[in-house]
Amino acid sequence: MMQVSALVAMAVAMGVYQGVNPSMGWLYATARGLENRSVKSLIDGGVKFAWGHYLGMNVVLLPMAWLLALTRLHPMLLMPWIGATLMVYGLLKLRSPGHPRLLNRVSPLRVSRWSFVMALTHCGSPLMMISPLLGLVMVSQAGAPAATNLATTLQGYTLLALGISAAMALPQLLISLAIAMAVYSRLGLKALTRYWLNFDLGWSIIFILMGAMAVGM
Template sequence: MSTVSSTLWPWLALAGLGAFHGLNPAMGWLFAVALGLHRRSRGLVVLALAPIAFGHAVAVSAVLLVVIVFGTVVDATFLGRGAGILLIALAATHALSRHRIPHRIGMQTGLAGLAVWSFMMASAHGAGFMLIPALLSLCVSPGMGGELAASTSLPISFAALAVHTGAMLVMIGTVSLFVYDKGLAFLRRGWVNLDTLWSVALAGGGIVLLAG
């Protein structure tokens, strides 16, 4: 792999995962649409994107922070292997449970409820863990002896979070407004279940880490 491609692919992966997360209705856009339809306000759909993105970003940043903290005291190869096993375990759990997660937040919740829901779903779905392969690729280079340095890894993590959240925000905004304009009836004939793809993405990230 060339130097340019090896540097570029993690950023593309972060953006691609952001778009993929934004496409998943469980990450919050369906709630934004429901809120907008209930209040009969297209502007409210747009406003709802902020708490959704915030809740998701908090959940993802918690995972990235843990990775950086452990990476400063544990060999990055060992960390990658452990994260790979965890990702595959999350994929199996997600696939077997079909993600039946109880919740107490209704479809007509307010903006604060949207932030809480977004955080809960991103955490429960293992959204932040999907970013670990790209993050480790950015933070660990062959000349670093397999270790992460907090001084360089933290800025990279913030940049990774910004790229990921930005891509998610664009996708979730596009989908929310499209569904709001077309009506929820569109979902019955024009949408697919993303649970299987989500499990595949988790497992794929785990395989990448174990094979690296």
């Protein structure tokens, strides 16, 4: 149970970090609220952004979960490869931190679609969530009877994938909405000129560190 709590806490912590990141929703939500002078527009923008991100994660995590269920492959065999991929991705982001050109082809007005593509091509949240998913699958395999049928395994792994995605997306949504509301109602746009951090740099470093941990396992 302790291991499960640690894996879920890892996903939640990443969601909190992404929620604080301006490019992950709250800046857009604030802009929508100020543009329409409406809290409803602010919340709508934040929810649509988080929904696109959640879908982007599951496009990667669900097939991974199904592959593990169908092959009965032990997740530990994938850890070194996932870890190496995380480190390479982090290094590439350090070298080229800008948005990929593919995002330019998606209209910013289509918020959920833009967030979906951003999750897959720029921030890498789906890739980041593979390690916690593999950990949860390992815990599930250790506690499941050897004779567990395929349908039950598929259902269980599907719920794990959906759950670990939600464990990141919900904190991201709540934190981004809280910050957007604070800027909208209290701090104002002047706060954006006073307080600004490079969250993408920290995100890249987290990729490298998590990759090293996965390889070390």
